[in-house]
Amino acid sequence: MSPADRPSRQSLRRTRLTRLAPRCIVLAAALALGAPTGSTAQAAGPLDERGALGSMTCAACHGQAGNSRSSAMPILAGLDAAYFKKQIGDYAAGKRLSPEMEPYAKQVLNLGVDDIAAYFASRRREPTPIQSPADAVARGRSAAAQCVICHGPQGHGDAGKLIPNLAAQAPGYLREQMLLFKQDRRSPGDPALAALKALMKTIPDETFGDLAAYYSSLR
Amino acid sequence: MSVVTRRAFLRSSGVGLGALAGAGLAGCAPAIKGDFAPKKGPRVVVIGGGWGGATAAKYVRLLDPKIEVVLIEPNREFISCPFSNLVLAGLRSIDSLTMGYDGLRKHGVRIVHETATAIEPDRKRVRLGEGSLQYDRLVVSPGVDFQWEQVDGLAQNQDKVLHAWKAGPQTVQLARQLASMPDGGVFVLSVPPAAYRCPPGPYERTSMVAWYLKTHKPRSKLIVLDANQNIISKTALFRAAWRAYPNIDYRPASRVVGVDPGAREVRTEFDRIRYDVVNVIPPQRAGAIAVQADLVGGDKRWCEVNHVTYESVKQPGIHVIGDATIGLPVPKSGNVANAMGKIAAASAVSLINGRQPPTLAPGNTCYSWVSDREAIAVVNAYRIENGKVVQIEQKLTPAQSPLVAQRAIGWTQSIWADILA
Secondary structure (H helix, E strand, O other): OOOOOOOOHHHHHHHHHHHOOHHHHHHHHHHHHHOEOOOHHHHHOOOOOOOOOHHHHHHHHHOHHHOOOOOOOOOOOOOOHHHHHHHHHHHHOOOEOOOOHHHHHHHHHHHOHHHHHHHHHOEOOOOOOOOOOHHHHHHHHHHHHHOHHHHOOOOOOEHHHOEOOOOOOOHHHHHHHHHHHHOOOEOOOOHHHHHHHHHHHOOOHHHHHHHHHHHHHOO | OOOOOHHHHHHHHOHHHHOOOOOOOOOOOOOOOEEOOOOOOOEEEEEOOOHHHHHHHHHHHHHOOOOEEEEEOOOOOEEOOOOHHHHHOOOOOHHHHEEOOHHHHHOOEEEEOOOOOEEEHHHOEEEEOOEEEEOOEEEEOOOEEEOHHHOEOOHHHOOOOEOOOOOOHHHHHHHHHHHHOOOOOEEEEEEOOOOOOOOOHHHHHHHHHHHHHHHHOOOOEEEEEEOOOOOOOOHHHHHHHHOOOOOEEEEOOOOEEEEEOOOOEEEEOOOEEEOOEEEEOOOEEEOHHHHHOOOOOOOOOOEEEOOOOOEEOOOOOEEEOHHHEEOOOOOOOHHHHHHHHHHHHHHHHHHHOOOOOOOOOOEEEEEEEOOOOOEEEEEEEEEEEOOEEEEEEEEEOOOOEHHHHHHHHHHHHHHHHHHHO
């Protein structure tokens, strides 16, 4: 079966939920709230699962278990916990400017950022369902040569250096972040981002859409 | 909202209802009688399948699949109020805001397309005409109903004087009235006194109608009669946006007290204004079932609740969520209703399982369109302090922008899935 023929995890899940007997729905529903990559937490159920209740608020924008299905909202599932915590801290401190995320970041700190970071880090990332045009993906692949140094050949980043995994991420979000880096509106003055921003300044705005298309298509 | 188009009926009356146990659950079957779906285990009944109720129904199933969930909702389709002002401006179709309930059925939620007529807390029973349903815990998400009597001439002219404040057929009708208004005409929009559903909604509607008139009927005018002393939400951002719309005549402290469709005239306490098209957003209170079941407070309008569990202060076994609630420092928004739905679900599931309910606060994300391509937003975060919801912070977007509009679109896609998929 080629990847293109393979049904999405979501459609599989739907099929399971409709077909299976009630006793199996326990597992199916646990999957729906977001199956952890390890399997031990399933037995306890979402009420006992670390960070599950606290992260419910996030689902309104970021999707069930952090698997956003929209283009503009980033997927949080599978995000490295240290990277997640750094972003929440920066949003709350007003360093990473976002009128939406600053209040919510403070709410996450209030709820317990360690638990919520651990929850999202342990979810399996479901690739964005947003399909980009093949020509944009191809142009993005060529333009991505400079990104490989930090984000790696598959865009998986380097968790140890707080470099995020871009693969399968929502393309609208990726494009907006590149624009914000270029305009120095994301974490202005952060020395760790200086080189990245210098690079972004050399890239034309229209290429950001291609790069976003390419990285969202990676797995 | 009670009008069901043939297409909509066909779309929702087939497969999904077949999955329901027992005869009489389908809306087209003969009237239901007695306990038509005897309880087999712990059960949560949810009244109202809007932003709050549909979310609560889904999340009870996600949090504990051993609990049966029955959702009582007369409408066969969900139509989003957020983004419905874009329909008035001809920028979105009502179909793009219309979704089915099959996603909830796949989570194992039983949906009964009927109207709850009474609640019997002592017997833990909801009545639907001659039928009834037992529950262990009840979640009531009744939305709002209109206080027609507050505006003279409104009750008897509901077909001519539209509210379009519950997205549906009236939204489409008002869009048609606007489209067929002659250029040079006057559109009058009346804003009710707070509290009402969606505080920035009337001002987003003002922006959308003004954009439409500026673009398509440039000699026309929009008069906004606001019962409040000023724009009550995102004030500075709306003021800034309206600089692009000299066709707006905004009149604060102008409560509409009467309407006469024969003379095409609305009346404030001081003035009479002629209109070509009128849109009266009537004063509001909690949905009928909340009043009928005596969940409303001394004001006979809204329901006071426990800030942690959303249980009614008057009926502790009954959780009330969404626009019908009062006393929390939160707006009556779809996002808040969605958040309350999750928290009430977690609370109901915990209590059924003999556990302490979690201490969770809602959040609010609220986008408003101000032109065909730009939007603004306000976001509020909360925490629980001494058993009460208190605000941590409120943030507004610094200015209107297309990027905010893109995020608004992303928000709808995400939250509609969170409610229904």
